[in-house]
Amino acid sequence: MHHIRAILIGAAVLAAPGAWAGQLAEVIFRPGAFAATEGVTRYAHERAGPDTEGFRRVAAGELIVTPGKGERGPLLTLTHRVDGQDQPVADFPASGGDPVLLWFLENTVRSMAILTEGSPFYIRNRMREALGAAGLDEAEGPVTAELRPFATDARRAEMGPFADMVLRITVDPSRDVPLRQLSADTTGAGGSYRETLTLEAP
DSSP states (O other): OHHHHHHHHHHHHHHSTTTTOSHHHHHHTOTTTTTTOOSOEEEEEEEEOOOOTTOOOEEEEEEEEEEEEETTEEEEEEEEEETTEEEEEEEEETTSOOHHHHHHHHHHHHHHHHHHTOOHHHHHHHHHHHHHHOOOOOOSSOEEEEEOTTTTOTTGGGSGGGGGOEEEEEEOTTSSSOEEEEEEEOGGGTOOOEEEEEEOOO
């Protein structure tokens, strides 16, 4: 079911006109972000949080992006490796934008929905709006954008520490794979949920 959620958020985001109008999103979702890569790309994955039914911690996982060929052109296959076991996520066209952020956001949506008993549809839409409005400072080399999707949300009172959750997205527009690191963090607001995805050296 997890790979289905990733496909759904990707389809909804990419089909919405102007949904990724911000400069940050233009970098991440530029066509063919992985087009120049030939080898496997790996991201170290960690997820911490409370001991709650339905919530899965990840001490040392990996998200693996493998280029391949499909009937309609080059593909990117996403695989989540946890405890030595590979869990298929989905295949994405290599000519499209970076699917790694979609996977990470969907994990954050699911975790927040479980821990707050909130609507994943509402949470997903607010995150998408925040990302679409985000700008990006000009810099040579990596630059980090910091987003607070629920800082002024009308339902903040229902979200606990997630009301002040911080999303940090580090990109390097000069690289073939621009996305360098992602984090979703509630610890600054007294929560225990924190999830990170960090590009590993080739």
